[in-house]
Amino acid sequence: MTTGPTTSGEGPRTSTEHPAAEAGFAATPRGARLARRLAVGWMEEWGHPPVSDASCAVALVVGELAANAVRHGRVPGHEAHLRLRLDTATGLVRVEVADAAAGQRPPAAPPEPLPDGESGRGLLLVDALAVRWGTAGRHPVGKTVWAEVPSGPPDLS
Template sequence: MQLSSTRRGARLARLLAVQQLDDWGILRDGRTASTVASVVAEFAANAVTHGRTPGRDFALRLTLTPKSVRIEVTDTRPDKLPLASGRLPELPGTEAESGRGLLLVEALADRWGTGPQSPHTKILWAEVDRPPRHG
């Protein structure tokens, strides 16, 4: 889905992601849903804060597989990669008011990464494993 590169668009991304998980039968109060919601919130906030080009939207895509939920957020600033591939972000200073979001993603997601998607866009992606089904 395409969403406006505004704070309202970022909030809507999280709400729509939680609704989609509910439609897929993933409990809203379970670990998978809360993790996906947190990762979507961080990626969407990054898209509207650091990946924004005036007049251009960002995109959110969720994919359900038997083993995981894949989150993809695409924005319009391929020149602003948050970190080098395979490197963890550094901890911000104790007085810093931002800079901890990707550390949160690192702690919550089972896998994640970033990179240019095209000459005009970049993608942040994460995968959250689903618990095995019993019975």
């Protein structure tokens, strides 16, 4: 398990490489909270403080996707996986949350929540904060739900 930003290849990062970080987390509510905290920490290392719009947006998206993975994608004996990648060329942070439940995919568009419902708004938040989002298969088993969130310029102060 990696718990900090990593790049592919050896040696110092060049201008063409973009930061990426990934970690596994338990498919439990506590694990989902850990995933959110890790994402905020990585964003801070990439120049986006926890109070920045970019960090808050990524934290919300990670929180929703991790909570969904725990609630709808939990398979006993398998952990979930978080991956963040900052693309400085496009100014997007790609958030990927993977779980082991291949058959349980989110709808293509966020469902309309019930007016008095206490849940069902997570994908609406993801849809509002992300430029785009979707799902992909995960090898050897499961699925990945991903979202691309604008990062804006880092806070260099």
